[in-house]
Amino acid sequence: MNKLKEPVYVTRPLLPDVNDLYLEIQEIIESKWITNHGQKHNLLESKLEKVLKVPNASVFNNGSIALLTALKTLDLPRGSDVITTPFTFAATPHCISWNGLKPVFCDIEADTMTINAEKIEKLITPNTSAILPVHVYGFPCDVEKIDEIAEKYGLKVIYDAAHAFSTEINGKPIGNFGDVTMFSFHATKLYNTIEGGCLTYNNNELKEKIYNLRNFGIKNEEEVVDIGINGKMNEFQASIGLLNLKLFKKEQMERLKIKNLYIEHLSGIENIRIPKMPKNVTDSCQYFPIVIEDHFPLTRDQIYDKLKKCNILTRKYFYPICSDYRPYTNLKSSSVANLPLANAVKHKVLCLPYYGDLNSEIIVEICDILKSFSKIPLKILAN
Template sequence: MKHLISQKNSLVLSRLTNLDAQSIEPVPVVRPSMPPLEDVLPYLRDIWASGDLTNNGIFVRRLQEELQGYFDVPYVSLVANCTLGTLLALRALGITGDVITSPYTFVATTNAIVLAGATPIFADIDPETLNLSPTAVAEQITERTQAILAVHCYGIPCDVEALQAIADRRGIPLIFDAAHCFGVKVGGRSVLAYGDCSIVSFHATKVFNTLEGGAIVSSNPQLVEAIGQLANNGIIDNENVNSIGLNAKMSELHAAVGLAQLPYVSDELAKRRTIVEAYLSALSSVQGLRFIQPSSDVVHNSYMFPIIVEPDYPITRDKLCEILRQKGISARKYFYPSVADLPPYAGAPSTGPGTLAVARRAADSVLCLPVFPGLDLAVQNRIIEIVRNPLS
C-alpha cells in the first residue's frame, strides 16, 4: 500500500512539475517588432482606395526614398526578400563562374549563388568576427573567380577595406550579404555603402521589417536599373522585355508596413542595446564564454547576442541549449551546421577534410540568446542565471 501511495505521489508531483513548466510562456529567441495597428490603417485605406497593390507604387517609391535618407546612400531598390535580392545582384553583374563566400551563414546566401547559375567556393572565417577571412579569400582566388560574396554575420562588419583591396586587384565585384545590417555603420558610414552592392533583409525577424522584404543598396545607377528590370521579369515597358527576369517586386502592403515601422526604429535599437549590455555585464566574467562584439568604430544594431561556448565552460553548447529549452527558453545554434556540411553542398572541393576549421568550430560552439525589444527584464535575468549556473 505504501508503495502504491508513493507511486501516486510521484505521479502527482510529476504532473505538477510539467504543468508548471507548461504554464511559463515560452521565450522565443526573436520576436517581430510591429508598428501600432493604428499607424498602419491610414496606409491600408489609401491602398484600398487607389487599388494600386504592386508594380512600383507610391508607397514603395516613398519607402525607397526614406531609406536612402536613413542609410545616406544614393540608391535603394526594394525587393520581395533578401534571397531574391542576392540572386538579382549576381544576375545583373553577369556572374556565372566561381563566387567566394562564407560557409558560416544562413543557407539562403549560398542558394542564391547556385540559383543565379554560379558556383559557391567556400573560404574560412576570422575567429574573432566570424566573417570571411581576407587571407582565406586570397588563397581561394583562381582564374575562375568572378566575385566575392561576403556576409556581415550578426551585423558585425567584415574587413571591408581588405576585401575591397582583394576584389580590386582581381578586378571582380564585391557583394555584401548585409541581411543583418539595418542601421549598422562603420567609420561613420553605413556599412551598406561598401562594395559594388549590399543586400539587406526586412524579414519579420530583423531589427526593421516589412513583414517580408529586402533591399539592394548600390552607388552604381546602371546596376540599380538592371536589377530593377530583372525584378520585374526583365520588362522595360509595355512592349519590350530585354532580359530573363523574375517577379521580385515588393508590394504596396509590405512597403506600407515599413513606412509605419520606420519612425520606431531608433527606439527599438536603443532597447536592443540595453538588453545586450545587460547580457555582457552579467556574463563577461563567466569562464568558458566568449563574445562576438564589434570594434570601436562600429555603430551596431544589437541584432543578435551570440555566445561562444568554449571547452572550459562546465557543459557543452548543445547541453546548454537543451537546458534552456527545458526551461521554456529558446536559444538558437545559429548557424549549425555550417552550409559546407549541408547535403546540397557537402563534398565540394572547398569543403573537404581539414578545410574550414574555424567555420566548423564556430558552428559547433555558437549559441544565440534571446534578444528582442519586448524581452522582460525578469525573463532576461532568468536566462542569465541559467547561463551563469547551468548545473544548478
Template sequence: MINVTKTFFPPLEEYKEQLQRIWSNEWLTNRGELYQELSQELKKYLGINFIIPMTNGTLPIQIALKALANEGEVITTPFSYVATTSSIVWENCTPVFVDINPEYLTIDETKIEAAITPETTAILATHVFGNPCNVEVINEIAKKYNLKVIYDAAHCFGVTYKNTSIFNYGDVSTCSFHATKLFHTGEGGAVICQDEALNNDIYRRHNFGHSTKTEFEGVGINAKMSELQAAMGLCVLPYMTNIILDRKRICNYYDTNINWDNLNKLKIREHTNWNYSYYPIIFKTEEDCIKVVKKLNKQDIFPRRYFYPSLDTLSYVDATYCPVSNDIASRILCLPLYNNLEEEILNIIIQSI
C-alpha cells in the same frame, strides 16, 4: 514561450491608416505610392543613393549573382545563413569556401587570395550578425583580380562603418526585411547599389526585364515588393531609434551580468556603429552549448544555434573543410533578443547559463 526573436508590431491603427491609402489608391503592387515613399524614406534614413526594395531577402542575392557572377566561381563564407550558399548554387555558380576569422566571425580576408582561380568572378561575403567584414582589404583584392563584390548584409540595417552606411561598400549589398529582422516589412528585402547603371540593371531584372511597359532588356524575374509590405515598412521605420535603443539595453544587460569565465562573445570590428541585431555567445565546448539549450527549452525559452551547421557541410556543395567555421558553428548560441524583453526573463536565461 520566449523565442530567440520576436516581430515588432507597430500600432494597429497606424497600419490601418496606411491600408486606407492603399484602398483609396486601389493599387496593390507595381511601384505604387507607398512603395515609392518607403524607398525615399529608406534612402534618407540609411544615407544611401539607391535602393530597390523587394519581396524577400533571398531574391536580392540571387539577382545580384545573376547580374555580376556570370556563373563562375564565387568566393564565400561557410558561416552564414543557408540562403547565401544556396543562392550561389541556384544561380549556377560554384561556391568556394574561405574560412572565417575566429573573433569577428566574418570571412578571413587573409585567405581569400589563395582561393582565387581563373574561374573566379565574384566574392560574396556576409557581415555576420551585422558585424562588418574587412571591407578595405576585400576591396583591394577585388580590384587586383577584377572581381565583383556582393555583401550579404541581411543583418545590417542601420549599421555604419567609419561614419558611412555599411551598405555603401562593395558593388552590391543585400538586406533582409523579414519579420524577425530589426526593420521589417513582414517579408521583404532590398538591393543597394553604388552605381546608377547597375542599379537600373538590377531594377529591370527584378521586374521581369521590363525597360518600358512594352519592351524588355534582358531576362528578369518577379521580385517586386507589394504595397502591403511597404505599408508595414512605413509604420515600422519611425520606431527604429527606440527599437535599437531597447535592444542595446538588453545587450548591455547580458554584457554586464553573464559570467564570461567559460564563454566568449562576438568582437565588433573597430569603427563600427553596431545595430544590436543578435546576441551570440560562444561556449568552450559543443556539449556545454547543448546542455544550456536543453535547460532553457525546459523553461520554454528557445535560443537558436545560429549559424549551424557550417555551410561547407551542405550535401550539395563540394567538400571544402573549414575548421574554424565548423568549430564556431558547433559552439555558438544566439540568446533571445527583442524589444521589451523583461529583465526577469533575462535573469532566468543568465542563471541557466
C-alpha cells in the same frame, strides 16, 4: 530551474501600432493600387536611401530574390566561382547556385565569425568572378581588405548585409561598400516589412538594370530586355516598412540596454565568450550570440536542450554550416581542413533571446541559469 509559463522566443517582430497600420491600409484600398511600383513602394525606396545613407536603394519582395538579382545584375560568367562564407544562412550559397555559379567556401575569423579576408586570396583562381561576404550578426567584414583584393584581381563584391541594417563603419554606412549590398527585411530582422529586402549600390547605371530584372526583365509595354524575375514589393509590405522606419531606432536603443544587461550578468562566467562589436562600428543589434568555449562544463547542445526545457528558446545559429548541406558536401572547399574555424565555432555558438520588450527579469534569469551551469563539476558531466 523552473519552467517559464510562456515560451521566450529568440526574437519577436517589430510591429507598428494597429491604428497607424489601419490608416495606411485604408489609403491603399482607396487607391486600388496594391502592387507594381506603387506610391508607398516608391516612397519607401527614397526614405531608405536617406536612412541607409546610400545613393540608390531598390526594394524587393524578400532578401533572397534581391540577392539573386544582385548576382544576375553583375553578369558574372556562368559556371564561375564566387568565394563566400559557410557561416551564414542557406540563402547566401543558394543564390550563388541558382545563378549557375559555384560557391567556394572560405574560412571565418575567430572573433567576428565573418569571412577571413586573409584566406580569400588563396582561394582565387582564373575561374573566380566575385566575392560574397556576409556581415554576420551585424559584425562588419574586413571591407578594406576585401575591396583591395577585389581590385587587385578584378573581382565583383556583393555584400550580404541581411543582419546589418543601419550599421556604419567609421561613420561610413555599410550599404556603400562593394558593388552591391543586400539587406533582408524578413520578420526576424531588426527592421522588417514582414518579408522584404533591398539592394543598395553606388553605381547609378545599375538602377535601370535592377528595375527591369525585378519585373520579369520588362522594360516597357513592348520590350522585354532581360531574363528577369518577379521581385516586386507590394504596397502592404511597403506600408509596414514605412511605419517600422519610424520605430527601428527605439527598438535598437531597447536592444542595446538588453545587451548591456546580458554583458553585465554574463561577463564573469568563465568559458562563455561574448563576441565584441568593434568600437568604430555602430551596432545593428540584430542578434546576441555567445560562444561556449571547450572548457565550459556543458556543451552548447546541452545548454540549448536544458534552456528549451525551461521554455527558453535559443538558436544554434549557424549550425549546421552551409558546407554541411547536402548540395555542397562534395565541393572541394567544403572540407573540414579548409574550414577549421567555421567547423569548430558551429558547435559553440548560441543566440540568446534578444528583442526590445524582453523583460529584464527574464534576462537575469537566463544569465543565472548559465551561471549555475558554469558551476557544474566536470566529473558529474562525464556520467
